[in-house]
Amino acid sequence: MNKKNSVFIATSIDGYIADKNGGIDWLHSIPNPNNDDMGYVEFTNDIDALVMGRTTFETVCGFDVDWPYDKPVFVLSNKLKEIPESHKGKAFLVKGTLAEILDQIYKKGLNKLYIDGGTTIRNFLKEDLIDEMVLTVIPILLGGGSPLFSEHPKELKFELIKTKTYLNQVTQSYYNRKR
Ligand SMILES: NC(=O)c1ccc[n+]([C@@H]2O[C@H](COP(=O)([O-])OP(=O)(O)OC[C@H]3O[C@@H](n4cnc5c(N)ncnc54)[C@H](OP(=O)(O)O)[C@@H]3O)[C@@H](O)[C@H]2O)c1
Secondary structure, eight states: OOOEEEEEEEEETTSEEEOTTSOOGGGGOSOOTTOOOTTHHHHHHTOSEEEEEHHHHHHHHHSSSSOOOSSOEEEEOSSOSSOOGGGBTTEEEEOSOHHHHHHHHHHTTOOEEEEESHHHHHHHHHTTOOOEEEEEEESOOOSSSEESOOOOSSOOOEEEEEEEEETTTEEEEEEEEOO
């Protein structure tokens, strides 16, 4: 079974994934009368599990909606001692190096992973562990906040597979890592 680590994330034009206050309301700044999911369901149908950072996990836990995932969610954290009672059985705390964590997940037969959270994605990129990135750009300049990318040790080449435009305003690009 082919292993694949994928990113599916929305950024501002200036490359932020959260604003200066940690907010993500701007993700919904383009009118979307028919609730177009912009490829999210198709993407998530094809993954086996999620790997997410503690901040993103806590952000999702704080949403006023039911738990949105029907796949196992592996949460990276040094601080968390355990997953809150409310999310046990749906989310699982994992510790160790990324290689050790991936090994644990692959051993469960989960091979196609959705990697989420800014720090988490950057940590995966630093070790060249991302195979696919789907980047959705919302036409707004936030001027600061949490960046998606930062410096990392070496240049990584990606190949553009396709681009799509949603709502006449939002561009989405699929990139594969060129190895
Ligand atoms: N625009 C979007 O589509 C989008 C998508 C997802 C998230 N977001 C937003 O982006 C922000 C999340 O940002 P973030 O940079 O804080 O990232 P994050 O990756 O969600 O969380 C970072 C935390 O994850 C843990 N972590 C990450 N890598 C680890 C590793 N290798 N080993 C152990 N623990 C590890 C650490 O937790 P501990 O501190 O507990 O050790 C770290 O502080 C949130 O505001 C979220 O709402 C936006």
